[in-house]
Amino acid sequence: MKTMSRCTAALLALLVGAGGASAARAQGTGTPLVQETFTQATAPDFTAVGDACLTGAPTGAAPGPDGGPGGCPAGAVGPVPPNDAAPHGYLRLTDAGNGRSGAVLYDQAIPARAGLDVSFDQWQYGSTTPDAPADGISFFLVDGAASLTGPGGYGGSLGYAQLGSAPGVSHGYVGVGLDVYGNFFGDTEGRGTGCPEGQRSPSTVLYPPPGPDMVTVRGPGDGTEGYCFLTATTSNFTSTGPWPSTLPGDLQGPTTTLPPDATPQEAETLLEPSRRRVHVRITPAPDPVLTVSIDFMDGNGEQLVLTTPAPQPVPATYKFGFASSTGGSTDVHLIRNVVVSSVAPLSQLNLVKQAQKPLPEDLGVGARVPFEFVVTNSGAQDITGLVVDDPRADTVECPTTELASGQTITCTATYTVTEEDAARGSLDNTAVASGTAGGTPVGSPPSTSTVPIPVQPPPPALEVAKSATTPGPYTEGQPITYSYTVTNTGGSELTGVQVRDNRVDGITCVPTTLAPAQTATCTGTYTVTAADAERGSVTNTASATGRTADGDTITSPDTDLTLTVGRTGLTVDKEVVSGGPFMVGSTVEYEYTVTDTGTTTLDDVRVTDDHISDVNCPPASLEPGASVVCHGSYEITPADVEACAGSDECVVTNIARADATDPRGNEVHSGSDDADVVVVVAGPPQK
Known part of the structure; x- marks a missing residue:
């Protein structure tokens, strides 16, 4: 028996405690959600991809009308169970041929917040390359708001993670690899691209495969980013190998052959030693824990092999699938008896509202956001008159108004983003479901969905x-x-x-x-x-x-x-203000009216007169349209009348000009103005 790591052993002891192994094997007491044996000729709730087929169906039977798995073709490689074997059939993901790949997908959302309890039987056996059987089987969960229409990369990625440029499963949440070959453990072939330190695999080795016969868990991813390594059943988490598995049993079963004429019942008996019962459990939010337990059919019952915190945040709903493949190395891969339930019981009428993914690229005002309403009847009675009410969305449309006991359906509606939503930065609304069970009204607890509306950068401006x-x-x-x-x-x-x-x-x-x-x-x-x-x-x-x-x-x-x-402007008006007659020796009084005729204030007003050396102007700033009066006097001299000899009178003319300074210090000049004085030449001077 392989040794168990100290971490896993301690966690196992903590979970088992005084209750012994039975406590670790305790099943959930929640609400049944999905049950499919895959033993019949149809599995209508599942979509088949690639080589996935039902041995319970007739050989080569066409897929069901809803895309369910069809019958397995003739000419299979390896010890596969016989076809047309219902009710003793299997879901065959691959036979033991080279380069095979297959998956089944459950594209119906189921509630997630109450936890999830999943159990199934798996067979990996009958390799045509017994020294290196391959590849393994993955069980994976995705965000139930996304469409689950295909698996991720095959090979070492086991249909969950990315493989080189091939994207992983859309909006993956967690992938559990039941890896016989061992490459799901390693960060090679593009697995884990973009993952931070602490979420990297210890190994970057591709060959020999670093983690054979190991359970490895990888976390959320989308496209070619993420699907980071979370933990694995190994005793070595350093970067130096080898990385031995701590599983207390083998994932691959011992069956190597089946009689070519074996009946379905005989094949079922012969394959029993290769069956492994797997139990994956995620406890309810807000602090979910993921555990993986396996019954290796060795008489020790179900054993806890791995526990780790589940990724955060937990989506509102899950969808799930199984995938497997072969390459140069092979195995037969079978699935049976899938049972899914919540961990905690759901309300009699349970509603989960979620926005479909991917969201519209432009979540601005006017964007149409599609919503889903996942409604589950968890009670013992059928519900009629089912109605989903969302006060902010358009009319909610449901595929039926009658919900059988245990049935889950998805209703849809759209909502148009408003300016208020954009200003708030999120689209928040609450819905409730209601109906009648056995004549009694029933209603769901309210379910609220919040869609962040990213702040759109304003356009260039x-x-x-x-x-x-x-x-x-x-x-x-x-x-x-x-x-x-x-x-x-x-x-x-x-x-x-x-x-x-x-x-x-x-x-x-x-x-x-x-x-x-x-x-x-x-x-x-x-x-x-x-x-x-x-x-x-x-x-x-x-x-x-x-x-x-x-x-x-x-x-x-x-x-x-x-x-x-x-605009600058300046005028001067000169007048004689003293009375005559004027003779030589008389003093003439002059008055000069200086006016600012522009639109700017003028300072330092001055008047010059060609006969008067000192014209007196009071200090003043002239506002536009204002005037100031200056005064000057002049005594008539003999020289003023010399030119008038022989005449009784002589005219003496004085010419004046005003000057000022504008606000910038520039000189402003007026035009000239003159005044005439008549001087009496003969006769005594006038006093």
């Missing part, structure tokens, strides 16, 4: 904000520096970011590649024109552009900025 960094007010000829803040408001990187402005050339941006939410600062300069000043404002329109990884150009909305441009 840009925004630009524009400002003037040169302070105003602004006047003709003034350079204005503009600053543009460009923000990537989309969900993807943009390159070649630049800004275009209808008035500004040579705008530069730093940086020119923007990740989502990143900003760039761009600058450019514009000089105010006379037309802007005349108009009183300057309006610039800008937009930003960038390129996606696909080469598409993204343009921001336009942004406008209007700045007020001041």
Whole structure:
């Protein structure tokens, strides 16, 4: 007898405890879910793949109308049981020929959260390559929300895991390999791709096979990723082989031949020593434990051979299958007496709601999500008037409204994702089933399904904000520096970011590649024109552009900025404010009214007069439209009238101009204005 690892032995002792071996062999007391002997000519609830066939059916009989296994063909290799043998038939996955592969799939979801108790009989025997029998049989579970339409890779992957580029079983949850040849144990041929440290097989050896006559468990996977190594019945988990099995018996049976004329009953008796009773159990969530027990038919009864934490999270439902294959090495592979039940009892009317997998690629607003409602009648009476109510989904459609005792059906509905769902980040809703059993209303506990709605990255987008960094007010000829803040408001990187402005050339941006939410600062300069000043404002329109990884150009909305441009204007009005007549020696008083006729404030107002050296102007800032009055005086001199000799009168003309400073310090000049004074030449001077 092989030795048992210390870990497995300790766990076995813990489970057995004071109750002895019978405690380890205790069966679940839950609700029956599936029962198929495979001894008859049909197995309508199962789909056959490849070489899988029923020896209970007539030779070469066509598959059943629902894709169930057909009859086995003539000319089988090895000691296979006879055909047309019902009720003493078997599910034959393969004969002992080279390159055979077969599987049966149960594509009806069954509840998972109450645990699962599975038992079946398996035969691996009659190899034509007795020194290296192969390959093995796998029992596997998948997420019941996915369609189970095919097994995974054959060979060392036993129809569960990936094999090179060949994908593993869709949405696999756990695979139990009853591996006679031994490659299911090793991480070769692509098995375990993408698995983290701690979920890698100790072995990367392909040949000789590292784990013969061993039970190996692999975890969840999909496509060519995952199906990671969890544990196996070996005493060595280091990377250095050999890796001996701790099974207390042999998976392969001793049968090597069967008489060619053996009756179904005789074959059944002769194959009995090669039968192995396998019991796989997963305890209920939230902390499920997977155990594998085997009765090797050696008089010791069922023995616990492996225990390990079951993978998390546990799906809402399971589907399951069996698979086997041969290659250059062979065996006959048979299955019988599959019994599946929950570990904990289910409610009389049990409902499990789940979203079908794979989910739609785009789960945004408006997406249609298909849902399944797995309904089980766990009571002793038939249920009529079955209704499934989901207040948020479309009408739930069931294949029947009558549910026999022990029957499970799947109802369907769809739901359209709303903006509220997307904002919440998940689609949550609850359903209940109801009906009547024996005239009494029955209802299921509510079942809630949560579908995460991934936050969709926003489409590529840009925004630009524009400002003037040169302070105003602004006047003709003034350079204005503009600053543009460009923000990537989309969900993807943009390159070649630049800004275009209808008035500004040579705008530069730093940086020119923007990740989502990143900003760039761009600058450019514009000089105010006379037309802007005349108009009183300057309006610039800008937009930003960038390129996606696909080469598409993204343009921001336009942004406008209007700045007020001041127009300068200054006038002077000169008047004589003293009374005449004026003679040589008379003092003439002048008044100068200076007016800001522009749109900007003027400072430092001054008046110059060609006859007066000092015109007095009060300190003042002139707002647009405002005026200030300046004063000056002039004494008439003989020189002023010399040119008028011989005349009674002479005109003295004074010319004045106003000046001021605009906000930028530039000089602003008015036009000139003059005033005439009539001077009496003859006669005494006037005082």
